[in-house]
Amino acid sequence: MRVKLVNLERYQQPDVIRRTLTRLRVAVVGLSGNQLRASNFVGYYLLRHGYDVVPINPRESEIFGRRCFPSLADVPEPVDTINVFRDPSVVPALAEEAVAVGASCLWLQFGVISEQAAEIASAGGLDVVMDRCMKIEHARYIGRMHWLGFNTGTISAQRRTPR
Amino acid sequence: MKDRDFGFATRTVHAGSRPDPTTGARALPIYQTTSYVFEDTESAAAYFNLQEYGNTYSRIMNPTVAAFEERVANLEGGVGAVAFASGLAAQSAVLFTLLRPGDHVVTSSALYGGTVTQFKHVLGKLSVKLDFVDPDDMDAWRAAISPDTKLLFAETIGNPGGNILDIEAIAKLAHDHDCPFMVDNTFATPYLCRPLDWGADIVVHSATKFLGGHGTSLGGVVVDRGDFDWSNGRFPVVADPSPAYHGLQFHETFGVYGFLMKLRTETLRDLGAAMSPFNAFLLAQGIETLPLRMRQHVANAQVVAEFLSAQPGVVKVAHPGLATSIYRPLVEKYLPEGTGAVFCFDLPGGRQAGSSFIEALTLFSHLANVGDAKSLVIHPASTTHRQLSDEELARAGIATGTIRLSIGIEDSNDLIWDLQQGLDACESNS
Ligand SMILES: Cc1ncc(COP(=O)(O)O)c(C=O)c1O
Numbered sequence: 001m002r003v004k005l006v007n008l009e010r011y012q013q014p015d016v017i018r019r020t021l022t023r024l025r026v027a028v029v030g031l032s033g034n035q036l037r038a039s040n041f042v043g044y045y046l047l048r049h050g051y052d053v054v055p056i057n058p059r060e061s062e063i064f065g066r067r068c069f070p071s072l073a074d075v076p077e078p079v080d081t082i083n084v085f086r087d088p089s090v091v092p093a094l095a096e097e098a099v100a101v102g103a104s105c106l107w108l109q110f111g112v113i114s115e116q117a118a119e120i121a122s123a124g125g126l127d128v129v130m131d132r133c134m135k136i137e138h139a140r141y142i143g144r145m146h147w148l149g150f151n152t153g154t155i156s157a158q159r160r161t162p163r
Numbered sequence: 164m165k166d167r168d169f170g171f172a173t174r175t176v177h178a179g180s181r182p183d184p185t186t187g188a189r190a191l192p193i194y195q196t197t198s199y200v201f202e203d204t205e206s207a208a209a210y211f212n213l214q215e216y217g218n219t220y221s222r223i224m225n226p227t228v229a230a231f232e233e234r235v236a237n238l239e240g241g242v243g244a245v246a247f248a249s250g251l252a253a254q255s256a257v258l259f260t261l262l263r264p265g266d267h268v269v270t271s272s273a274l275y276g277g278t279v280t281q282f283k284h285v286l287g288k289l290s291v292k293l294d295f296v297d298p299d300d301m302d303a304w305r306a307a308i309s310p311d312t313k314l315l316f317a318e319t320i321g322n323p324g325g326n327i328l329d330i331e332a333i334a335k336l337a338h339d340h341d342c343p344f345m346v347d348n349t350f351a352t353p354y355l356c357r358p359l360d361w362g363a364d365i366v367v368h369s370a371t372k373f374l375g376g377h378g379t380s381l382g383g384v385v386v387d388r389g390d391f392d393w394s395n396g397r398f399p400v401v402a403d404p405s406p407a408y409h410g411l412q413f414h415e416t417f418g419v420y421g422f423l424m425k426l427r428t429e430t431l432r433d434l435g436a437a438m439s440p441f442n443a444f445l446l447a448q449g450i451e452t453l454p455l456r457m458r459q460h461v462a463n464a465q466v467v468a469e470f471l472s473a474q475p476g477v478v479k480v481a482h483p484g485l486a487t488s489i490y491r492p493l494v495e496k497y498l499p500e501g502t503g504a505v506f507c508f509d510l511p512g513g514r515q516a517g518s519s520f521i522e523a524l525t526l527f528s529h530l531a532n533v534g535d536a537k538s539l540v541i542h543p544a545s546t547t548h549r550q551l552s553d554e555e556l557a558r559a560g561i562a563t564g565t566i567r568l569s570i571g572i573e574d575s576n577d578l579i580w581d582l583q584q585g586l587d588a589c590e591s592n593s
Contacts, residue, residue: 147218147226155174156181158182
């Protein structure tokens with residue numbers, strides 16, 4: 001069983017997640033060019049769903065036919081969401097960069113847990129999502145996760161998608 | 164800000180079933196289709212590579228079945244569910260997903276007879292070792308676990324003795340040995356008990372019973388709590404790269420949803436025991452009245468059990484809701500709203516008394532099922548367990564005069580009137 005030290009619920013607020021999902025420029029830090037890696041699944045999914053995915057990985061030049069940048073600071077255009085697939089130990093430094101480039105959300109994927117990074121990003125005015133997968137949360141609120149029998153936790157008698 | 168935590172009854176009606184966005188249909192549409200048209204070739208590839216949640220073929224997924232699955236997952240508090248053609252199909256799918264030759268399973272001996280047979284035959288053919296233990300005996304559970312043990316299994320409310328499972332204690336034991344604990348919650352339903360809340364890892368149901376509630380449709384479902392660590396080194400069958408998907412590692416790519424993805428896109432795909440969309444519709448509709456029905460089932464069963472225990476012609480009533488039950492402390496902990504509506508009692512007159520009793524009834528249906536809105540009765544010694552000798556019966560905890568009841572939602576005084584007819588017939592025949 002996973003030991004939970006950080007109060008994760010604070011960083012898994014549904015309204016913050018839904019707000020972040022409406023912003024389309026997403027830098028995926030640690031995006032792998034290997035089709036089987038979780039980061040590749042998520043990046044590819046986000047592209048398919050209309051997100052402007054910016055790959056960040058110093059070891060690749062191009063992923064999904066898109067230019068890959070060595071670091072956040074190298075991205076010429078502003079980005080909204082910093083979606084992170086890196087070891088938790090390097091995430092506080094990433095949070096500093098995220099604040100510096102003026103992003104609106106630091107989104108840490110499953111298992112990427114860092115209270116320090118969350119505090120840096122929050123202090124810099126960013127939303128923080130932690131130990132959540134952007135693909136799954138998109139599928140839960142906007143996409144088709146319910147087609148595979150997963151518990152989306154969403155209940156509504158309205159025809160429109162939940163807000 | 165948190166979303167609203169809706170109550171159980173609200174979720175029985177709404178979970179999994181939002182209005183159809185295309186047509187506005189409010190009831191759950193029955194998607195009676197085998198297959199689904201792809202938007203384009205790239206989408207088709209993304210679906211088959213599991214990069215995108217998409218419908219491909221109804222052996223693997225179907226929107227009506229998915230609504231049923233999400234409803235059960237929501238009510239049990241799991242991360243998701245996979246439905247199957249029957250309860251036994253659901254159980255066998257878990258066995259095939261988790262186990263390989265040389266592994267070992269420890270299971271309660273107080274089980275539905277069909278499950279005992281399934282475990283013996285299927286696991287035997289797979290060369291998986293099996294041990295049955297008295298579910299009430301924690302030392303027996305502990306002693307049976309070996310380094311090869313990969314699964315512990317039991318029913319929330321056991322058969323025929325009405326054993327109440329100490330879920331939290333057995334879950335802890337399982338986890339101390341890096342083993343998952345699976346619970347058959349058919350008799351309790353999530354209205355009365357949610358084993359995942361007490362530490363169980365997987366819940367299975369025969370949805371055929373109280374979930375559907377009307378005796379119309381076979382169905383089974385597996386619910387996963389989602390936080391068992393399949394990468395702990397003991398479950399290469401789950402954790403290793405899947406040759407069926409170019410080396411995909413399910414737990415790595417899908418996180419808490421990994422086990423269910425594997426169960427669906429490998430085991431269900433390969434074994435093929437899919438639930439039909441029409442059954443899913445009927446079962447999902449049944450769940451909408453689960454709290455109402457369970458309250459009536461439980462109240463009727465309590466009245467009937469108390470009536471029977473006051474009769475001189477009845478020797479034993481194995482209803483854990485009775486004040487005299489040895490399971491009182493466990494009932495208060497795990498099943499405070501009631502212990503369900505299936506229980507056994509014994510007639511002193513043996514096989515002959517059992518037959519006379521059943522023949523004299525008007526309202527109880529004599530059949531091999533439980534969990535119908537209608538009251539049901541069976542005499543195991545002359546039907547389901549007919550082939551067994553008296554000694555073999557005794558080992559299964561069944562006497563020659565044991566009668567099993569599944570109490571329905573009729574008026575309880577009518578049920579008592581009917582049972583009195585049966586008791587009178589035993590009396591006049593003895
Ligand atoms: C407790 C229990 N589990 C499992 C099953 C098997 O379910 P199904 O008949 O849907 O395969 C039954 C059926 O009687 C049952 O009573």
